[in-house]
Amino acid sequence: MTKSAPPTQPLNHYVTQAQLAEVLRISERSLARMRSDGIGPIFRKAGRRVLYKMEDVEVWLNSRCFSSTAEAKEAGLR
Secondary structure, eight states: OOOOOOOSSOOTTEEEHHHHHHHHTSOHHHHHHHHHHTOSOOOEEETTEEEEEHHHHHHHHHTTOOSSHHHHHHTTOO
16 A cells, blocks of 8 residues: 655645734734634634634635724624
């Protein structure tokens, strides 16, 4: 039986919690809280590691577009 070769390119469309926190300029704790509350981007678990697919993050960000702070408050966001 032949072992398959590992992929030559990393799954770079997935990022860790630390990487996403840096991109969004928020703390890792904030991301963890959003995950716990069910209000953050969709995530995946690989063992203990939390991974985010950047396409899902973009969808999540696009769902949070507002033209005023009043509109954001109506949606339940601060």
